[in-house]
Amino acid sequence: MEWKPDRNNKKPIYKQIVEYIEQGISSGLFPADSLLPSERKLAQELDVNRSTIVAAYEELKSLGIVERKKGSGTRVSTDIWGISHKRIPNWGRYVEDGSFLPNLPLVQQIRSEVQNRKLINLASGELSPSLMPNDQFRNILSSQPFIENLGYDHPQGNELLRETVTSHVKQFKNIETTASSILITSGAQQALHLIVECLLKPGDAVAIEDPSYCYSLPIFQSAGLRTFLLPVDKDGINPDDLVSLHKKHRIRMVFLNPDHQNPTGTVLHLSRRKRILELSIELGIPIVEDDPYSLTSYNGEVNPTLKSMDYNENVLYISSLSKIVASGLRIGWIIGPEQVIQRLADAKQQVDFGHSVFPQWVANEFLGSEYFTTHIDTIRAQLELRKHTITSSLREFLGNKVEFFTPAGGIHLWCKIDPSINEYLILNESMKNGIAFVPGSILGSQKGYIRFTFGRGEPDDIRKGILRFADALGNIQ
Known part of the structure; x- marks a missing residue:
C-alpha cells in the first residue's frame, strides 16, 4: 500500500485511515463485498499499532461501511449502495465536518442527564417555573384581544x-x-x-x-x-x-x-x-x-x-x-x-x-x-431567599471545604473547592446522587471551581441538593 498516514497532521491517525478507506470504497479501489487487509497486516503496512487499525475498522463498522465477523475478517458492506444502487450518505462524517461546532461533550451530557433524569437541577441558568409570571400571562391572554397581523x-x-x-x-x-x-x-x-x-x-x-x-x-x-x-x-x-x-x-x-x-x-x-x-x-x-x-x-x-x-x-x-x-x-x-x-x-x-x-x-x-414592576420585586425577594438557602447549606454541610463569593444579585454561586479533586469525577458522583451542577472548566481556565445556579430550584430542593453534593464529595475523598 503506497498511502501512509500523515503523522504531522493534527487529525488522529485512525481517523485518517477511516477517510482513506472511505475514499477507496467510493473510487472502487475497495469494491463492495471485498475483503480488507487483516488488522495485523494493515498495521504492518502502515507502520501503526494494531489497536489503531481496530479503532478505524470499528468506526467504519459503526458507519455501516464495513461488516466484521470473527474469523472472517473485515469486508466492505454490500448494502452501502442501497436498493436503488445509490450511495448512502455518511451522515456521521457530515456531522463531524460541519463548520458550526457542537457544544462541549460535558455540556451535552449535563443537559441530557437533567432532561432525562429527575435530578435536582443546580446547573441550568433559568428561573424556577414558580417564579415565572404564569398567572399574569393568563390574565393578559384572557383580557386583551389579540388583533395583530x-x-x-x-x-x-x-x-x-x-x-x-x-x-x-x-x-x-x-x-x-x-x-x-x-x-x-x-x-x-x-x-x-x-x-x-x-x-x-x-x-x-x-x-x-x-x-x-x-x-x-x-x-x-x-x-x-x-x-x-x-x-x-x-x-x-x-x-x-x-x-x-x-x-x-x-x-x-x-x-x-x-x-x-x-x-x-x-x-x-x-x-x-x-x-x-x-x-x-x-x-x-x-x-x-x-x-x-x-x-x-x-x-x-x-x-x-x-x-x-x-x-x-x-x-x-x-x-x-x-x-x-x-x-x-x-x-x-x-x-x-x-x-x-x-x-x-x-x-x-x-x-x-x-x-x-x-x-x-x-x-x-x-x-x-404594572405586572412587570410587581414581578421584579417578587423575584428579587425570592432569589435572595434562594441565595441565603444555598450559602447557609454550604456552610452547614461543607464548612471550610468550599469557599465562595456571596453575590448581591443574579442566580449563580461560584464555589472554590480543592483543586486536586477531579471535577469530572465529582460531577459524575453527584449526578449518581441526584444533583447536577456545572464544573468550572466549562466556564473558565482556573482549576478547582464549580458553579451552582440557584434560580431554578425551590429552597427545599436547593438544601437537599447541597447535602447530596456533600455526600458525593465525601465518597470520592
Whole structure:
C-alpha cells in the first residue's frame, strides 16, 4: 500500500485511515463485498499499532461501511449502495465536518442527564417555573384581544414592542435610545451569534472574561475568532489587562457581563466601568455589554450600565426577559448604532424572516404593564431567599471545604473547592446522587471551581441538593 498516514497532521491517525478507506470504497479501489487487509497486516503496512487499525475498522463498522465477523475478517458492506444502487450518505462524517461546532461533550451530557433524569437541577441558568409570571400571562391572554397581523413583522421586530423597550430601558436602566436603534432577538444567545457572525471575521481577536459564560460558547471558534482572557476578580475585570491584550493582539471587540456576572456573581466596579469606556474611545474597541441580571439586584439598586454612560455609541447592549421573566418566551434585544442594527436585522431576516409575532405581543403587554414592576420585586425577594438557602447549606454541610463569593444579585454561586479533586469525577458522583451542577472548566481556565445556579430550584430542593453534593464529595475523598 503506497498511502501512509500523515503523522504531522493534527487529525488522529485512525481517523485518517477511516477517510482513506472511505475514499477507496467510493473510487472502487475497495469494491463492495471485498475483503480488507487483516488488522495485523494493515498495521504492518502502515507502520501503526494494531489497536489503531481496530479503532478505524470499528468506526467504519459503526458507519455501516464495513461488516466484521470473527474469523472472517473485515469486508466492505454490500448494502452501502442501497436498493436503488445509490450511495448512502455518511451522515456521521457530515456531522463531524460541519463548520458550526457542537457544544462541549460535558455540556451535552449535563443537559441530557437533567432532561432525562429527575435530578435536582443546580446547573441550568433559568428561573424556577414558580417564579415565572404564569398567572399574569393568563390574565393578559384572557383580557386583551389579540388583533395583530400574523404575517411577517418589521425586520427589527414589532414596532410597539421596540417602543416599549425604549421606555423600559429608560425607566429601569437610564439608557436613552430609540426604536430604530433596537433589534428584537430570540434571547441574548441569538444576539451574541448575530454580532459574532456579522461584525467580526475569521482571525479577529476578541477579549472575554475569565471565567465567563462566553468561555463555554463554541460560536467564537465556529467563526474562526481568537479569544483572549480577561481575569475577573471581586471587582470585575482590570482595565489594565485590556490594554496589555490590545498591545499584543489588537483586540477587535470586548464581551462583558458587568452586573452579577455569570458565573462569579461579581459586579464591575464603577471606576473600572468608566476606565473601560475611556479605553474604548481611545483604542476604538467596541464593547458588547451582556446584561441579563442587573434588575435582579436584591436591594433594588441598579448599577449604571455601560450603555447608560456611553455617549459615543461604542457599546452594543444586549438584554432579555429570559433570566427575569421566562426563558421560554425567547425575547431579547440589542441596542446599538442604527447602521449596526440594520445589518444585524438583515442577517436575522435571512435566518428566520423576523421574530414571531405572538410572543412579541405577549412581551409588549407584560413589559408595559404594572405586572412587570410587581414581578421584579417578587423575584428579587425570592432569589435572595434562594441565595441565603444555598450559602447557609454550604456552610452547614461543607464548612471550610468550599469557599465562595456571596453575590448581591443574579442566580449563580461560584464555589472554590480543592483543586486536586477531579471535577469530572465529582460531577459524575453527584449526578449518581441526584444533583447536577456545572464544573468550572466549562466556564473558565482556573482549576478547582464549580458553579451552582440557584434560580431554578425551590429552597427545599436547593438544601437537599447541597447535602447530596456533600455526600458525593465525601465518597470520592
